[in-house]
Amino acid sequence: MATHFKRKGKRVLGVGRQDAIRFFFGGNAMISTFVLGAICIFLAREAAMFFPQHQRELEVFRLTGQEYTNFVIEEMDEYTEVKSLTNQAFYQEMNEAYGIQRGLVDSFGALSGNLFDDGEDLIEELEDARDAVDDADEEEAKTLAQTELDGIQAKWDNFLQAELGKADRTAVDSFGRLGKKEWQELLDAMTAWDPVEDQPPALVEAAKSEMNKGMAAFDAARMLIGSAGSELSKLRGELIKVTTAIKDEAVADKSSAARKKALLEGSVNAATKEDRARLKEQAEKITIRKNFPYAERITALEGSREKHKAAIAALEADLKPGIAALPTDLASAQAQDLVSRIREKGPELIAYLDQSLQESADWRYDQPVSWITSVTSFFFGKDWVTNSSFHDFYGLLPLFTGSLLISIIALIVAIPFSLGAAIYVNRLAGPKQQNIIKPIIELIGAIPSVVLGFFGIIVLGEALREISQVPWLSWVPGFPMQERLNILNAGLLLALMAVPTIFTLCEDAINNVPSSFTEASLALGGSKLQTVMRVVVPTAVSGILAAILLGFGRVIGETMVVLLVAGNQIAIPDFGLGVGVITQPAHTMTGIIAQEMGEVTSGTIHYRALFSVGLVLFTISLLINISARRIIKRFGLAA
Amino acid sequence: MVTTSSQPTDAAEIASASAANNPNPIAKEDSMIEVDDVSFSYDMGKTNVLKNISFNIPAGKVTALIGPSGCGKSTLLRCLNRMNDLVDTSKVTTGQIRIMGQDINASDVDPIELRKQVGMVFQKYNPFPKSIYDNVAYGLRIQGIKNKSKLNEAVEKSLQRAALWSEVKDRLNSSALGLSGGQQQRLCIARTIAVNPRIVLMDEPCSALDPIATARIEELIAELQEEFTIVIVTHNMQQATRVSDRTAFFYLGELIEYNDTATIFANPSVRHTEDYVSGRFG
Ligand SMILES: Nc1ncnc2c1ncn2[C@@H]1O[C@H](COP(=O)(O)OP(=O)(O)O)[C@@H](O)[C@H]1O
Ligand SMILES: [Mg+2]
Numbered sequence: 016m017a018t019h020f021k022r023k024g025k026r027v028l029g030v031g032r033q034d035a036i037r038f039f040f041g042g043n044a045m046i047s048t049f050v051l052g053a054i055c056i057f058l059a060r061e062a063a064m065f066f067p068q069h070q071r072e073l074e075v076f077r078l079t080g081q082e083y084t085n086f087v088i089e090e091m092d093e094y095t096e097v098k099s100l101t102n103q104a105f106y107q108e109m110n111e112a113y114g115i116q117r118g119l120v121d122s123f124g125a126l127s128g129n130l131f132d133d134g135e136d137l138i139e140e141l142e143d144a145r146d147a148v149d150d151a152d153e154e155e156a157k158t159l160a161q162t163e164l165d166g167i168q169a170k171w172d173n174f175l176q177a178e179l180g181k182a183d184r185t186a187v188d189s190f191g192r193l194g195k196k197e198w199q200e201l202l203d204a205m206t207a208w209d210p211v212e213d214q215p216p217a218l219v220e221a222a223k224s225e226m227n228k229g230m231a232a233f234d235a236a237r238m239l240i241g242s243a244g245s246e247l248s249k250l251r252g253e254l255i256k257v258t259t260a261i262k263d264e265a266v267a268d269k270s271s272a273a274r275k276k277a278l279l280e281g282s283v284n285a286a287t288k289e290d291r292a293r294l295k296e297q298a299e300k301i302t303i304r305k306n307f308p309y310a311e312r313i314t315a316l317e318g319s320r321e322k323h324k325a326a327i328a329a330l331e332a333d334l335k336p337g338i339a340a341l342p343t344d345l346a347s348a349q350a351q352d353l354v355s356r357i358r359e360k361g362p363e364l365i366a367y368l369d370q371s372l373q374e375s376a377d378w379r380y381d382q383p384v385s386w387i388t389s390v391t392s393f394f395f396g397k398d399w400v401t402n403s404s405f406h407d408f409y410g411l412l413p414l415f416t417g418s419l420l421i422s423i424i425a426l427i428v429a430i431p432f433s434l435g436a437a438i439y440v441n442r443l444a445g446p447k448q449q450n451i452i453k454p455i456i457e458l459i460g461a462i463p464s465v466v467l468g469f470f471g472i473i474v475l476g477e478a479l480r481e482i483s484q485v486p487w488l489s490w491v492p493g494f495p496m497q498e499r500l501n502i503l504n505a506g507l508l509l510a511l512m513a514v515p516t517i518f519t520l521c522e523d524a525i526n527n528v529p530s531s532f533t534e535a536s537l538a539l540g541g542s543k544l545q546t547v548m549r550v551v552v553p554t555a556v557s558g559i560l561a562a563i564l565l566g567f568g569r570v571i572g573e574t575m576v577v578l579l580v581a582g583n584q585i586a587i588p589d590f591g592l593g594v595g596v597i598t599q600p601a602h603t604m605t606g607i608i609a610q611e612m613g614e615v616t617s618g619t620i621h622y623r624a625l626f627s628v629g630l631v632l633f634t635i636s637l638l639i640n641i642s643a644r645r646i647i648k649r650f651g652l653a654a
Numbered sequence: 655m656v657t658t659s660s661q662p663t664d665a666a667e668i669a670s671a672s673a674a675n676n677p678n679p680i681a682k683e684d685s686m687i688e689v690d691d692v693s694f695s696y697d698m699g700k701t702n703v704l705k706n707i708s709f710n711i712p713a714g715k716v717t718a719l720i721g722p723s724g725c726g727k728s729t730l731l732r733c734l735n736r737m738n739d740l741v742d743t744s745k746v747t748t749g750q751i752r753i754m755g756q757d758i759n760a761s762d763v764d765p766i767e768l769r770k771q772v773g774m775v776f777q778k779y780n781p782f783p784k785s786i787y788d789n790v791a792y793g794l795r796i797q798g799i800k801n802k803s804k805l806n807e808a809v810e811k812s813l814q815r816a817a818l819w820s821e822v823k824d825r826l827n828s829s830a831l832g833l834s835g836g837q838q839q840r841l842c843i844a845r846t847i848a849v850n851p852r853i854v855l856m857d858e859p860c861s862a863l864d865p866i867a868t869a870r871i872e873e874l875i876a877e878l879q880e881e882f883t884i885v886i887v888t889h890n891m892q893q894a895t896r897v898s899d900r901t902a903f904f905y906l907g908e909l910i911e912y913n914d915t916a917t918i919f920a921n922p923s924v925r926h927t928e929d930y931v932s933g934r935f936g
Binding site: 529531532534535536537538539540541542545549550553554 | 735737740766767769770773774776778780781782783784792793795796797842845846849
């Protein structure tokens with residue numbers, strides 16, 4: 016009877032078909048697990064090596080005095096911001112209050128410039144002819160020269176007439192500051208313009224003096240603010256030079272042993288005798304030190320502290336009266352805004368300068384750098400600067416903020432759309448609409464992200480900018496937008512990418528709400544909408560939350576779109592603009608890896624810094640996925 | 655005991671036999687619900703699940719619908735509050751259902767308004783995953799009542815009427831899903847009567863409960879009939895005798911016999927009814 020129960024089918028090397036199939040799938044699963052593990056280990060290893068290396072870099076940063084220099088650099092940066100705000104306010108005001116005057120002055124400049132270019136030869140002839148008349152002693156020669164001059168003068172007059180006749184108003188007055196009337200007046204006045212004397216017409220002179228007089232007070236304040244930092248700026252330049260030199264020397268010193276060895280080897284193997292001698296001589300010149308004498312080098316910074324103190328004092332001494340002297344009643348609302356921002360920023364700047372001065376006074380070149388600094392200055396560093404001649408900074412914050420802002424915008428836009436569509440499709444639409452809407456939304460997910468990015472650059476960016484320039488929308492924070500590629504643009508595109516994910520999962524969650532709840536609500540006299548809002552959505556909320564989290568994971572990991580559309584400016588966006596911050600460009604964690612990974616040498620600190628960013632991203636994604644799973648498990652009812 | 659010859663195979667045959675003897679018709683004036691020649695289909699009229707049903711349900715009484723599984727009891731019940739509207743292809747093919755004289759399938763009837771008057775308790779207790787309080791207040795809230803003291807009062811009263819108040823009064827804000835099955839079903843009854851309907855439909859309300867919980871619900875039904883007209887579907891003959899005043903027996907979509915409960919069980923006029931109530935089939 017045993018034959019009844021024998022295995023059927025052929026066996027190769029003792030392995031049956033069922034076993035083979037089992038091994039195949041089991042093997043696949045094992046390989047996936049293995050690959051994931053390998054990726055984790057690799058990422059973690061490279062990233063882990065970053066921190067000690069970073070610590071050493073920071074040590075050098077301190078020992079060479081570059082860290083001290085950086086105090087001055089940052090002080091200058093803060094001050095420069097106020098300075099540039101002042102300049103912006105000044106020109107805004109000038110354009111608003113003296114637009115016509117400025118138009119006249121600039122248009123005259125442009126017109127005369129064109130005339131000088133096009134009538135170069137004629138003007139020279141004219142000049143020569145006049146000189147000839149002046150130089151002629153005799154009566155006869157004088158009349159002769161005069162007739163010649165008259166001829167040339169007539170020729171010039173004709174030329175001038177013709178040139179003015181065909182002058183292009185939109186090209187000359189490119190900002191459109193002049194009305195038709197002013198333009199005509201300027202042209203009329205120009206007919207009497209003499210290129211040799213090159214005196215502006217009275218009209219232009221008057222405009223100029225009116226403008227200068229009106230703006231005099233503002234200009235004086237601006238000058239005061241603008242020149243306040245000149246000493247600090249000088250100190251900055253000096254310090255950068257000195258400390259960079261120390262660093263270069265220290266870096267060279269570090270490689271001295273290796274260089275010497277190479278030269279000596281070369282000297283043995285070189286072809287000619289002279290070469291051998293030369294290489295040997297060079298090798299001998301290199302001294303190998305056990306420790307680079309930082310203490311000795313840092314003396315170059317002596318006196319800087321005093322200078323620094325004096326520079327800050329000088330800056331504050333000019334800045335305060337400068338800001339106080341800024342005019343209050345301005346014609347331009349934008350200038351008014353800027354001035355009030357300067358007034359707010361002024362005291363902040365001074366407080367910052369005082370604090371920075373204090374900190375720099377406490378700074379010591381030989382204080383050890385702890386590993387905690389290495390970690391915190393990565394996670395909370397405000398700068399990501401690479402390939403700099405001064406010092407490279409690896410601060411995550413600008414990239415993290417960029418990624419976060421873009422993702423938040425994407426979610427804010429995507430959530431209502433996806434949830435609304437999910438509710439509509441699952442509970443309100445007929446089967447026909449369902450069959451159309453669902454595949455369409457799911458198809459959005461099939462658009463390659465590079466295509467979306469392209470769309471963002473060409474279409475969305477342009478459209479957003481045009482919209483932002485509509486005058487009656489100027490109250491919207493951040494409008495008009497300066498940049499076409501910015502956080503908002505990238506966020507909107509990522510929203511599009513998040514919609515299919517969130518929609519599908521939300522729809523699942525809603526679909527899983529037991530119909531007995533719906534029936535109970537309807538039987539109590541609830542309308543369809545009430546039932547959805549009060550029973551279905553609250554019941555599905557855990558599933559919806561998980562959907563949103565997974566959507567978040569989707570957008571924060573997206574690379575191509577942000578690389579193309581976010582504007583790639585590595586700086587923490589200016590939150591001083593409020594919500595308007597989203598119209599600024601930014602860079603992201605994914606974007607930076609994609610952009611810089613191809614160019615770095617493996618094993619360098621830059622390379623490892625990028626891996627550390629990668630690890631942060633990986634951790635975020637992992638946490639998001641784990642929490643989504645947790646939510647689903649914990650409130651499993653509808654997910 | 656069962657002989658094939660005594661088993662009528664065709665429901666129509668049985669129905670025609672019974673149509674003649676309906677010894678205790680309810681006067682039109684006393685009836686809350688009039689079912690008048692109703693046929694109903696789930697597939698746009700291709701096949702009828704209910705076939706020419708006519709009977710009157712009296713006000714202020716408990717009426718039981720009995721019959722073997724699949725004979726259309728639930729369907730008929732769900733016609734009374736138009737829950738069958740949820741099935742797109744469903745259709746009343748003939749006849750009228752009138753509640754308080756009004757044809758409920760007329761085009762100017764809003765099913766939402768109808769359901770406020772005709773509440774329903776389901777076979778499987780289905781409280782919302784909300785607090786006990788929110789469950790009871792739900793029906794009032796969707797009617798736009800926000801007044802806190804009004805809601806408090808209504809919630810307390812409904813829970814008391816559903817004989818649940820003393821058990822839950824200290825934990826009104828905890829989840830309804832933490833209650834026992836019987837308590838959950840009584841909560842569903844409280845939720846239904848909180849909106850003060852005229853009629854309460856119950857579809858096998860005890861089928862998922864143990865005998866003790868069942869007994870409590872049956873007591874409750876007896877108390878509630880003073881205020882509401884109750885229509886109850888039940889599978890359980892004893893239950894029908896215990897709680898109902900009148901009983902309708904259905905078979906294969908037709909109404910076979912309708913009479914006082916006592917008469918139906920003690921002295922049915924149709925042979926088939928007798929077979930069913932005495933447990934010979936079904
Ligand atoms: N939603 C529905 N769609 C189609 N057919 C249904 C639906 N509900 C019930 N039916 C059918 O209608 C008939 C009566 O069902 P039902 O009213 O539930 O019977 P009962 O409650 O008496 O057991 C059965 O044949 C059942 O298959
Ligand atoms: Mg049923």
